[in-house]
Amino acid sequence: MNYADRLHTAIEKTGNACLLGIDPHLDLLPEQYGAARDPSLPRAERAAAMGDFCIALLDLAKGRVPAVKPQSAFFEVFGADGHAQWERVVAHAKTLRMLVVGDVKRGDIASTAAAYARGLLQGTGCAGEADHLCDAVTVNAFLGEESITPFLEVCEKTNTGIYVLVRTSNPGSADFQLCGEPTLSERIADAVDRWGEGLMGVNGYSSVGAVVGATHPAALAKMRARMPHTPLLLPGYGAQGAGAQDIASGFHKGGQGALVNSSRGISFAYKKAGRPCTEWREAATDALNVMIEEIGSVAHTAV
Amino acid sequence: MNYADRLHTAIEKTGNACLLGIDPHLDLLPEQYGAARDPSLPRAERAAAMGDFCIALLDLAKGRVPAVKPQSAFFEVFGADGHAQWERVVAHAKTLRMLVVGDVKRGDIASTAAAYARGLLQGTGCAGEADHLCDAVTVNAFLGEESITPFLEVCEKTNTGIYVLVRTSNPGSADFQLCGEPTLSERIADAVDRWGEGLMGVNGYSSVGAVVGATHPAALAKMRARMPHTPLLLPGYGAQGAGAQDIASGFHKGGQGALVNSSRGISFAYKKAGRPCTEWREAATDALNVMIEEIGSVAHTAV
Numbered sequence: 331m332n333y334a335d336r337l338h339t340a341i342e343k344t345g346n347a348c349l350l351g352i353d354p355h356l357d358l359l360p361e362q363y364g365a366a367r368d369p370s371l372p373r374a375e376r377a378a379a380m381g382d383f384c385i386a387l388l389d390l391a392k393g394r395v396p397a398v399k400p401q402s403a404f405f406e407v408f409g410a411d412g413h414a415q416w417e418r419v420v421a422h423a424k425t426l427r428m429l430v431v432g433d434v435k436r437g438d439i440a441s442t443a444a445a446y447a448r449g450l451l452q453g454t455g456c457a458g459e460a461d462h463l464c465d466a467v468t469v470n471a472f473l474g475e476e477s478i479t480p481f482l483e484v485c486e487k488t489n490t491g492i493y494v495l496v497r498t499s500n501p502g503s504a505d506f507q508l509c510g511e512p513t514l515s516e517r518i519a520d521a522v523d524r525w526g527e528g529l530m531g532v533n534g535y536s537s538v539g540a541v542v543g544a545t546h547p548a549a550l551a552k553m554r555a556r557m558p559h560t561p562l563l564l565p566g567y568g569a570q571g572a573g574a575q576d577i578a579s580g581f582h583k584g585g586q587g588a589l590v591n592s593s594r595g596i597s598f599a600y601k602k603a604g605r606p607c608t609e610w611r612e613a614a615t616d617a618l619n620v621m622i623e624e625i626g627s628v629a630h631t632a633v
Numbered sequence: 634m635n636y637a638d639r640l641h642t643a644i645e646k647t648g649n650a651c652l653l654g655i656d657p658h659l660d661l662l663p664e665q666y667g668a669a670r671d672p673s674l675p676r677a678e679r680a681a682a683m684g685d686f687c688i689a690l691l692d693l694a695k696g697r698v699p700a701v702k703p704q705s706a707f708f709e710v711f712g713a714d715g716h717a718q719w720e721r722v723v724a725h726a727k728t729l730r731m732l733v734v735g736d737v738k739r740g741d742i743a744s745t746a747a748a749y750a751r752g753l754l755q756g757t758g759c760a761g762e763a764d765h766l767c768d769a770v771t772v773n774a775f776l777g778e779e780s781i782t783p784f785l786e787v788c789e790k791t792n793t794g795i796y797v798l799v800r801t802s803n804p805g806s807a808d809f810q811l812c813g814e815p816t817l818s819e820r821i822a823d824a825v826d827r828w829g830e831g832l833m834g835v836n837g838y839s840s841v842g843a844v845v846g847a848t849h850p851a852a853l854a855k856m857r858a859r860m861p862h863t864p865l866l867l868p869g870y871g872a873q874g875a876g877a878q879d880i881a882s883g884f885h886k887g888g889q890g891a892l893v894n895s896s897r898g899i900s901f902a903y904k905k906a907g908r909p910c911t912e913w914r915e916a917a918t919d920a921l922n923v924m925i926e927e928i929g930s931v932a933h934t935a936v
Binding site for chain 1: 656658672673674675676679704706707709710711712713714715716717719720738739740741742743744745746748749751752753757758759760761762764765773774775776777778779780798801802803804805806807808809810812813814817820821824
């Protein structure tokens, strides 16, 4: 089954389209994981404390969300030791049968893009060793179609997917992404639609997705229409300010067509809720419950 | 001394502006490093063979070039084991007193960009452990000014630099980078010029550089004029087809203002020269000699 269909199944099975972001910001980790911040400890130990937090976060979301999205930057803070934790987190998510969308935003010339695709989605197949691969990754198309093609080839071989940055959720997205007429975002959207043609699943979606910020509801509706077969990844819900109604136009009938991401809004909910860090799990669970209900009610009323 | 001045000094000291790319393509490694390709070996061993090649490449360029540019994708092929080799290569280059420009092309929202900047340029300062940090990294500004600002802050603190992708060397660069009027590349160039204002060195250059492909000579001359204080990184020389005359307009008087990159053209010169892989070092040295002479003659006639 290709990525588009695996995603479709996962959304049906869990009954929601929530994408749990795994962003282990050092400064926001609950005090129980404070070893990650302690400069007197060896790097490997600090990285492991950060990894422990991610594992606990995955465990509390077990069976509840179709997919998770670890962010590579926070792992790379600890260099190779952080990378080992990234692999631990990816492996654990797969044990829990969650799809893994690696938020890496890679983008380079063709031969280099092929190396990224191999490392993230295909693996090197070393004897007796599991590759810790993502089911999909985010990519940046700034270097053009040739930076995407190597990913498409690997996606076809390994039943994986990509999400191309089209319009990001941050305020700064307007600086360059709205450049030109049609805008840069619109041009990339048209390319995404085309790139997906060769990777269609049986459920009407392709394995080539698009990142479109939930923080731009008007643009989102237009993007949904412009890329009718594209699975969307909608960041910006929660901590970045978008509400449930803002993401409604990203969905198709039956609650398919989009994943809605929340990262800090779930993992560090204890801060916003003013609860002690010892209750971070309960606060995260409560926030996840609210999100699942909110997104569910919007997604399932889509027409 | 800030990055701009450290770079200036390194170019003066070596007498040339060659940037040696470290792109350990698995398929192109000389047979002596074939262990990197052997699926029957453990991943750590394969990664180490790839690292051995990079170390040998650095050794043959010792004292000859001001800077080297390892490409993260080829290391990430081997996951955490590859990342450990990346750190080994960065550490070795610094031992040889070469500046390290990490070609990582990261770009993300502000809080995430801050984590990348910390991991690549600042470090976590674990007791008794060296951080293996770059002197500069390449970044992608697609997410706007807020994706760059965290890097600027770290660059100021740690005397490091960035090279923002403005116009890449690959044919696909035309797909999106020429979008709009002024073009996307021109808009980013204007921003690079502005971002550099706060990070000026005593020699008239800022620590905020720009990547402009040597494969577009006409565009290069315009970009040089548009960003008068910006150190340029010019990829595309050699294997990608640009010759010495194509890069002339990137330089200022005295051979300053730009670094010219060659990766495969040096490291895998034995292939193009039709020499046995046992002579890869000699072939690479010959190619490096030619490049140093060619670039030198062009750079030092700049007006």
